[in-house]
Amino acid sequence: MTAGDDVIEVRNLRTAFGDHVVHDDLNLTVKRGEVLGLVGGSGTGKSVLLNTIIGLRKPDAGEIWFDGHRLGHMSGDERRILQSRWGVLFQSGALFSSLTVKENVLAPMREHLDLPKKLMGEIADMKIAMSGLAENAGPKFPAELSGGMKKRAGLARALALDPDMLFLDEPTAGLDPIGAAAFDELILDLKRTMGLTVFMVTHDLDSLYAICDRVAVLADRKCVAVAPLDELLQHDHPWIREYFHGPRGRAAGAARRV
Amino acid sequence: MNGHPKPAVMTRKEGGQLIVEPSGDWTVETIGDVVSRLRELERGSEHGRTVIDLSALGRLDTAGAYLLGRAVYRCETPSADWHFRGAHPSGRELIQEALASARDCGPEIDTSRYGFVRAAERIGMGLEGAWNEAYATFAFLGHTILVFLSSLARPWRFRITPIFHVMEQAGVNALPIIAVLSFFIGAVVAFMGANLLETFGASVFTVELVGLAVLREFGVLITAIMLAGRSDSAFTAAIGSMKMQQEIDAMRVLGLDPFEVLVIPRVIACVVMAPLLAFAAVVAGLLGGLLVCWSALDISPAFYVSRLQDAIDISHFWVGMSKAPIFGLIIAIVGCKQGMEVGGDVESLGRHVTASVVQSIFAVIVVDALFAMMYLELDI
Numbered sequence: 001m002t003a004g005d006d007v008i009e010v011r012n013l014r015t016a017f018g019d020h021v022v023h024d025d026l027n028l029t030v031k032r033g034e035v036l037g038l039v040g041g042s043g044t045g046k047s048v049l050l051n052t053i054i055g056l057r058k059p060d061a062g063e064i065w066f067d068g069h070r071l072g073h074m075s076g077d078e079r080r081i082l083q084s085r086w087g088v089l090f091q092s093g094a095l096f097s098s099l100t101v102k103e104n105v106l107a108p109m110r111e112h113l114d115l116p117k118k119l120m121g122e123i124a125d126m127k128i129a130m131s132g133l134a135e136n137a138g139p140k141f142p143a144e145l146s147g148g149m150k151k152r153a154g155l156a157r158a159l160a161l162d163p164d165m166l167f168l169d170e171p172t173a174g175l176d177p178i179g180a181a182a183f184d185e186l187i188l189d190l191k192r193t194m195g196l197t198v199f200m201v202t203h204d205l206d207s208l209y210a211i212c213d214r215v216a217v218l219a220d221r222k223c224v225a226v227a228p229l230d231e232l233l234q235h236d237h238p239w240i241r242e243y244f245h246g247p248r249g250r251a252a253g254a255a256r257r258v
Numbered sequence: 259m260n261g262h263p264k265p266a267v268m269t270r271k272e273g274g275q276l277i278v279e280p281s282g283d284w285t286v287e288t289i290g291d292v293v294s295r296l297r298e299l300e301r302g303s304e305h306g307r308t309v310i311d312l313s314a315l316g317r318l319d320t321a322g323a324y325l326l327g328r329a330v331y332r333c334e335t336p337s338a339d340w341h342f343r344g345a346h347p348s349g350r351e352l353i354q355e356a357l358a359s360a361r362d363c364g365p366e367i368d369t370s371r372y373g374f375v376r377a378a379e380r381i382g383m384g385l386e387g388a389w390n391e392a393y394a395t396f397a398f399l400g401h402t403i404l405v406f407l408s409s410l411a412r413p414w415r416f417r418i419t420p421i422f423h424v425m426e427q428a429g430v431n432a433l434p435i436i437a438v439l440s441f442f443i444g445a446v447v448a449f450m451g452a453n454l455l456e457t458f459g460a461s462v463f464t465v466e467l468v469g470l471a472v473l474r475e476f477g478v479l480i481t482a483i484m485l486a487g488r489s490d491s492a493f494t495a496a497i498g499s500m501k502m503q504q505e506i507d508a509m510r511v512l513g514l515d516p517f518e519v520l521v522i523p524r525v526i527a528c529v530v531m532a533p534l535l536a537f538a539a540v541v542a543g544l545l546g547g548l549l550v551c552w553s554a555l556d557i558s559p560a561f562y563v564s565r566l567q568d569a570i571d572i573s574h575f576w577v578g579m580s581k582a583p584i585f586g587l588i589i590a591i592v593g594c595k596q597g598m599e600v601g602g603d604v605e606s607l608g609r610h611v612t613a614s615v616v617q618s619i620f621a622v623i624v625v626d627a628l629f630a631m632m633y634l635e636l637d638i
Binding site for chain 2: 084097098109113114115116119122123125126127129130141142143159161162189192193194
């Protein structure tokens with residue numbers, strides 16, 4: 001359990017919808033304690049890859065390993081333990097619409113923990129505050145929240161069990177710049193203090209610059225490069241050049257260097 | 259997560275300060291054991307002289323940090339540096355962060371009331387809700403009629419393709435199930451009639467019974483109830499999910515009137531198809547009666563048909579048929595109105611689909627009773 005060893009390993013993954021092949025022979029590793037950003041054009045299967053890694057989609061071929069356990073070949077207990085160490089934030093929050101924000105955060109705790117109710121409530125309140133939601137958000141229903149607030153509530157739920165691994169699907173999309181920066185800050189804090197491993201699908205160049213240790217690029221049905229951002233900037237793959245040296249990429253890079 | 263040292267806590271006094279020494283792993287999975295001990299500490303810490311010694315602490319996460327931080331939470335400056343001593347890679351930071359996000363939530367106010375007042379309140383609210391609902395439905399009907407009339411002035415604005423699509427979906431596709439149901443209802447009425455009338459030696463009147471019941475009531479009622487269960491819910495779900503995805507808003511912004519695009523085609527299709535379906539239901543019901551009369555009462559098909567023609571006036575057929583378009587209108591209006599009222603979440607979609615089916619069946623039966631009274635007064 002030391003930082004730096006491989007915690008997730010994707011080997012020779014193939015994903016296809018009918019004739020449409022999304023991933024072919026894709027390999028990717030995530031190291032413990034790092035923030036890995038996943039980028040790629042629309043339709044390259046970023047979210048599909050995320051869903052496959054967290055076991056929502058069965059790979060058509062290939063294997064996914066967590067800490068030496070192969071996904072799909074674990075006992076029920078192993079899987080439950082693994083899942084209680086994951087936090088997942090879906091693209092639109094995916095909050096349970098019939099529960100309030102606080103109940104949403106409490107849901108995984110009630111399921112996996114044996115703590116006094118009052119303490120769970122207090123911890124839930126703390127997570128809601130940590131994720132940057134206002135004090136009165138707890139008793140609200142998801143339908144009453146804005147898109148950005150839903151995302152924060154989703155993060156609070158993902159953090160409910162103090163996971164070791166966090167999967168984020170476009171966490172800063174739809175947040176205002178101040179909120180997005182605070183989000184980056186929070187992820188960095190958690191990573192520093194708790195050694196969190198973060199796997200993050202994102203389009204937010206600022207986030208990539210601010211918090212990602214390494215960035216993986218999906219293109220041509222494969223993971224064409226996994227490297228720290230500085231190295232990627234030198235990469236000569238046409239899509240990567242376009243991505244980081246296009247007008248927006250340059251702007252974000254310039255802002256970072258100032 | 260096994261094999262980790264369990265959390266424990268030691269305390270000692272030192273120069274008027276309370277030193278709290280946590281040890282072991284304080285994570286969300288393990289802290290269950292020390293909750294009550296920490297609560298005691300928390301209550302005894304009002305003097306603001308609690309110091310947390312982190313040197314023996316193992317793993318810590320935010321839940322553990324929160325629990326530990328509570329020990330100093332009531333102090334004047336809970337995250338001040340003098341509260342901490344000893345080295346830990348992340349302890350001080352985590353506890354301070356947890357404290358910054360902690361909130362003192364007051365006692366929860368119990369708003370639930372019981373007893374007579376509460377019951378009366380609920381009844382009142384229900385009645386008011388029913389009244390508002392009825393009012394809103396009539397308003398919706400009025401709006402639909404206005405849009406329809408204005409479309410009549412500009413007939414090219416009628417959307418022919420959607421009208422025929424709904425006719426097929428809600429009408430033609432419902433034909434088999436409505437015919438089969440009506441066939442069985444006709445047969446059941448014939449059986450009951452045959453049994454009962456035989457005791458008077460008047461079993462031949464079974465034909466009249468079946469004819470009257472099916473022509474006036476059952477044919478059209480079965481049609482209406484099937485339409486309500488089958489198409490009305492589909493209308494609400496379709497329009498409601500469009501509402502949820504903001505498609506209706508998009509239509510308005512693009513200058514399309516959702517009434518014209520969504521409601522009018524459904525209303526027209528239902529009003530046109532309901533009598534046709536009711537006719538099919540009547541035929542199937544009479545056929546069911548015929549089979550039972552033939553098999554159980556030895557009434558030959560030819561006699562059954564000629565007796566129907568002699569004994570049952572054609573007006574009974576028209577009475578039944580006259581109700582069908584009205585029922586079709588009710589079903590389309592209720593279904594579309596409920597769909598338009600769906601809010602932003604899945605919960606409300608489910609609620610409105612249920613309300614839509616319940617309300618349309620309720621309305622159909624109430625209107626049928628009104629028709630029965632009206633025709634009784636008119637002697638038809």
